[in-house]
Each structure stands twice: as C-alpha cells, then as structure tokens.
Amino acid sequence: MANLTPRQTEILQFIEQRLRQEGYPPSQRDIAEHFGFAQNAARDHLQALARKGEIEISPNDARGIRLLREQTPPGLPLLGRIAAGAPVTAPSNAEHWLEIDPGLFQPRADFLHRVDGDSMIDAGILPGDLVGIHAQSGAENGQIIAACLYEPRGGFERITLKRYRRKGSVVTLHAENPRYEPIVIDLSQPAEDQEAAPFRIAGIMGGLLRTGAPR
Amino acid sequence: MANLTPRQTEILQFIEQRLRQEGYPPSQRDIAEHFGFAQNAARDHLQALARKGEIEISPNDARGIRLLREQTPPGLPLLGRIAAGAPVTAPSNAEHWLEIDPGLFQPRADFLHRVDGDSMIDAGILPGDLVGIHAQSGAENGQIIAACLYEPRGGFERITLKRYRRKGSVVTLHAENPRYEPIVIDLSQPAEDQEAAPFRIAGIMGGLLRTGAPR
DNA sequence: AGGACTACTGTTCGTTTGAACAGTACTTGT
DNA sequence: ACAAGTACTGTTCAAACGAACAGTAGTCCT
Incomplete structure (x- = not known):
C-alpha cells in the first residue's frame, strides 16, 4: 500500500x-x-x-x-489495565487519547498512565495524575519506572509506578511512601509462577500531567 | 477588523x-x-x-x-517574571510557547508558570514543575492561586503559588511546606507602600505539567 | 516473450469556475 | 439627504480545469 x-x-x-x-x-x-x-x-x-x-x-x-493518511495530530494514549502479554503500546487498550505533544516529556512519552494510589506521594505524584511513560524494557538505578505486575486473579497486568533499584540479581521496587513496603524480587531464583514473569518494566517516567488542582 | x-x-x-x-x-x-x-x-x-x-x-x-486568522495551534505561553502593571497574559512576557491544549487543565489554563521553590512540595508541586493557571482576579478559600507579589527592588512582579484563605478582611497565603511562614495581609489597612498593591491574584491553578522524572 | 506498471507527450472536448457588468432593496452612519 | 455598505438577482464571457482517447519508451516480474 x-x-x-x-x-x-x-x-x-x-x-x-x-x-x-x-x-x-x-x-x-x-x-x-x-x-x-x-x-x-x-x-x-x-x-x-x-x-x-x-x-x-x-x-x-x-x-x-x-x-488521506493525514498527519496524525500528535497525541498520547491513556492506558489503563493491560491485557497480559499484549504489547503495552497497543492502542486498543487506550481509555482515551489526549492531544499532548509526546516531546514535552523527557524522555519522550509513548503513553500515559493514570496513578490510582498514593504510593508515590513523596515524589510529588498524586492519585489521579497522568504520568508520561517512555516505553523501554530496562531501567537504571533510582529511576521511576512503570512496572507491569501480573495479577494472578483476572489474567491482566497492572501498571504501578515504583522506584527501581537493582543490586546484583535482586531488584527492589520502592514506593515513595513510608506506609508501603518495597517489593523485592530475586531474579536468580525462578518465579514459582511459571506462566508469567512476576514483573516486567513497561517503561520509565518522563513527566507528569495533573489535569486539575489538588484538593 | x-x-x-x-x-x-x-x-x-x-x-x-x-x-x-x-x-x-x-x-x-x-x-x-x-x-x-x-x-x-x-x-x-x-x-x-x-x-x-x-x-x-x-x-x-x-x-x-x-x-487568514488561522486556527492558532492550541498552546500556552510560559510566563516568567511579569513587568509590574502589565497584563499577566501579555504574551510579550512569554519565555516559551508550549503546544499544549489549554483544555487539558481544569479550569482551562491561560498560561503556564514555572515553579522555582519547594514551597508547595506537600501539595505534590515540585520545583521546575509547570503549573497551568486560569487567569482570574478572585479565588475561593482553599484554592491554590498564582499570587502576584510586587518586588520593591527591581520594579517587577513575581508569581508565587500559594494556598488562598480569606477570613473577613484578612487574607492568608499559605505555603505547603512547614518550613515557610504564611503571608498575612489585612485588606482593611491600606498598604504602607502606596505605589503598588502588596499582592494580587493572577489566577488559580488548573493543573500541572512535569516535563521530566523527579530525581 | 508478454503483461503490468511507470512516466511521460499531444490533442480535443465539455464542464466548472471566476470575473465583469448592470440592477434592486434595505440598512447604517454623518 | 446622501454615500457606503449589505445582501442579493440575472446574464454573459473567457479562462481554468478535469476527462478521455491515442500513443511512446522504459522497467520489472515470472
């Protein structure tokens, strides 16, 4: 074509x-x-x-x-739950499509994720915020990542924001809220659940959009 | 015309x-x-x-x-310092012009303001964040406002974010950081400085854009 | 070797289209 | 009271334009 x-x-x-x-x-x-x-x-x-x-x-x-083949107005999909195994950026998962320039975020965002808990509140990330995520499968220590955690009941994956730290084969996913315990994953020991990896990196945070004033 | x-x-x-x-x-x-x-x-x-x-x-x-009179690509000016007396939205003051849909913010933003201190950190507003401001001259109790404070030395106005509270004729501008003292202004007593009002409301916060991940 | 596709030329035909001229009725500003 | 602007009708004309037909030369595929 x-x-x-x-x-x-x-x-x-x-x-x-x-x-x-x-x-x-x-x-x-x-x-x-x-x-x-x-x-x-x-x-x-x-x-x-x-x-x-x-x-x-x-x-x-x-x-x-x-x-035809019009210049697509630059925008970003807002992804909610993600079907397990489906590519993260699959637009079929998109709740909405917001007209934002992906280049406003650094690194450039591939999709948006709506924060639904207060686990990152000490990093200035509030519930309801839209976080711009740059899709990539790796991360550096200290970066805030969009972690894809498999939900055993339901068969879908859930995106959660965490601060990433890796020491040897041990990965720690920290919340930025003292009331939440960090998740520790030992990559050297294979997961008991062989159907899906316990977590994977969907991307790293490239910025944030808050569409309203905080209460 | x-x-x-x-x-x-x-x-x-x-x-x-x-x-x-x-x-x-x-x-x-x-x-x-x-x-x-x-x-x-x-x-x-x-x-x-x-x-x-x-x-x-x-x-x-x-x-x-x-x-002619093309549909202006929707965007917002990023305002820094504002010359005293000049209308806030005067685009001549704009540092930059970002292509963002003003309607993403609620209420709709008229300009952006770059936060340069940590005074609003407990409201999830970090230094460097771009806050979408809806230009208006009044505010309701509890709203976060862009306050225009006159700088005696320099002759320009400075925009600061504060939480607005008014009780009778006494206006209090709170920071969202215990290390900052609130600013108290009694409107019934005329300002000692007769050249300019001690503060005025430039607008209210309608959202936030963070163009990068927090450290 | 032959068919399909690309990349053209040249001419003719009829419709689409903008332009021009002339005129009418009503409203608004000075 | 008069000029200027708005909001039209009606007709004519020439230029702009798309469509169709016929033909050439080269490439690419199988």
Whole structure:
C-alpha cells in the first residue's frame, strides 16, 4: 500500500506543500507546470496516488484532491489495565487519547498512565495524575519506572509506578511512601509462577500531567 | 477588523467546514448552492471577507480561498517574571510557547508558570514543575492561586503559588511546606507602600505539567 | 516473450469556475 | 439627504480545469 515511487512521493509532497502554503490543493496543471510535464502526466500520477490510497479524487471538482493518511495530530494514549502479554503500546487498550505533544516529556512519552494510589506521594505524584511513560524494557538505578505486575486473579497486568533499584540479581521496587513496603524480587531464583514473569518494566517516567488542582 | 455580519460569519464557517470535510475549499457556486443564492452573492461575500482580512483570494484560481486568522495551534505561553502593571497574559512576557491544549487543565489554563521553590512540595508541586493557571482576579478559600507579589527592588512582579484563605478582611497565603511562614495581609489597612498593591491574584491553578522524572 | 506498471507527450472536448457588468432593496452612519 | 455598505438577482464571457482517447519508451516480474 505504502509503496510509492520516488516520483509519486515528490508529487505527494508537492501537494502537501501547496496545501500548507496556499491553503488549497494545486490543480492538475499546477502540478504539471511545476514538474515541467504535461497535464495528463499529472493526472496519471494522481490516479496512481489514489489507487495506492494516499489521496482521494472528487470527480469533476477543480482541485478536488483530499489527502488521506493525514498527519496524525500528535497525541498520547491513556492506558489503563493491560491485557497480559499484549504489547503495552497497543492502542486498543487506550481509555482515551489526549492531544499532548509526546516531546514535552523527557524522555519522550509513548503513553500515559493514570496513578490510582498514593504510593508515590513523596515524589510529588498524586492519585489521579497522568504520568508520561517512555516505553523501554530496562531501567537504571533510582529511576521511576512503570512496572507491569501480573495479577494472578483476572489474567491482566497492572501498571504501578515504583522506584527501581537493582543490586546484583535482586531488584527492589520502592514506593515513595513510608506506609508501603518495597517489593523485592530475586531474579536468580525462578518465579514459582511459571506462566508469567512476576514483573516486567513497561517503561520509565518522563513527566507528569495533573489535569486539575489538588484538593 | 473583526466586525463580521452574521451572514458573513456563516459563510466563513461554511468555508472552514468544507475545508475540514473535503480537504479543499468550496467554489463560489458551491457556496451559492449551499445557501440558496446566486453565484455573485457568494462572490460579494468572499470579497467582503477579503476586505475584512478574514480570507485571501487568489485571482483566477478555482477555489482560490486561503483562510487568514488561522486556527492558532492550541498552546500556552510560559510566563516568567511579569513587568509590574502589565497584563499577566501579555504574551510579550512569554519565555516559551508550549503546544499544549489549554483544555487539558481544569479550569482551562491561560498560561503556564514555572515553579522555582519547594514551597508547595506537600501539595505534590515540585520545583521546575509547570503549573497551568486560569487567569482570574478572585479565588475561593482553599484554592491554590498564582499570587502576584510586587518586588520593591527591581520594579517587577513575581508569581508565587500559594494556598488562598480569606477570613473577613484578612487574607492568608499559605505555603505547603512547614518550613515557610504564611503571608498575612489585612485588606482593611491600606498598604504602607502606596505605589503598588502588596499582592494580587493572577489566577488559580488548573493543573500541572512535569516535563521530566523527579530525581 | 508478454503483461503490468511507470512516466511521460499531444490533442480535443465539455464542464466548472471566476470575473465583469448592470440592477434592486434595505440598512447604517454623518 | 446622501454615500457606503449589505445582501442579493440575472446574464454573459473567457479562462481554468478535469476527462478521455491515442500513443511512446522504459522497467520489472515470472
């Protein structure tokens, strides 16, 4: 589908450029004149682009070119529970889709996670906050990670924020609240539960969005 | 400039709608057909809109309508220090302009403020956080406000976050950190400093953006 | 070796479209 | 009272434009 020839890509980019610059698409003769060929060559290219699903042509309409494959407005999915084994970033899990620039977070966020407890309150992370998570499978000591913990009853995974620390083969997941006990996992001893790993790293925290004032 | 008649507004909105729906502007006859009048009426309206600076017409081009007054990509100014007396939302004060949907915050944010101390740490607001502020001159008890405090040396105003409480004519601005003393202002006694009010409310907090993980 | 696809030229045809000219009725500002 | 602007109708015209038909040369696949 997305197998455009170099020439077709040029023509598509020209259409996009004219749309940005002028606010309306070029006519077939505009395209022909710009590239220095005849009108019918432009028409052929447009029909090829339409065949490949890049554009749509309204018959008999002057400049009747509509871009499909629109530039997706930059946004992030808000993920809740995650089906076990499913890739974290699968948008099918998304509760909502928020229009935020992923690049606002550092490192750049791949999805958002809604905090639902007060376990990270001493790190300034309150219940209800949306945390921007950069999806990656490893982490460095001291980083706050989105840990995927398997829920034996239910068959889904649950994302929890924890501060990550590893010493040798022992990983400790700390809460930032003295009322919560850290979770200790010894990687050298295989989990008693062989169906799923006891935890995995979904990503690291890249920032936070609070959509309202705290009470 | 922006004095459009109801009819002209209708026509402008129709053009915007068609641009979104079809990807290209309507022809004069499209407009005429939609509103049920002759092509020349459409032309008159377009020329009126062009005269008022709403659109630009490319002569002899089919559908040669370009929208000026583009939909501003939704974003928020990041305000630092504010010149005394200047309206808070004056974008000239903006350090940066971040592309965030103001509606993500509740109430909707008008600008962002970068927190530069740990005075609100117990409310989950850390130094470096960007707080979304809804500009308004009043506040209710218990709300977190962006207070504009006049700096005698320097001649500028400084925005500080405080929790607002008022009892009769006495306003107390609390920090959310026991190491900071609350600021008490008695509104019944005029300020010794007659040049500027000792404080004013720039707005109330509508949310928070943290562009990075806490250390 | 042949079919499909790309990348064009050249010409003709008919519709779409913007432009221009002339005119009407109503409202608003000075 | 008059000019300017709004909100239209109606007609004509030429340029802009998409569509169709016919044809060429090259590449790529099987």
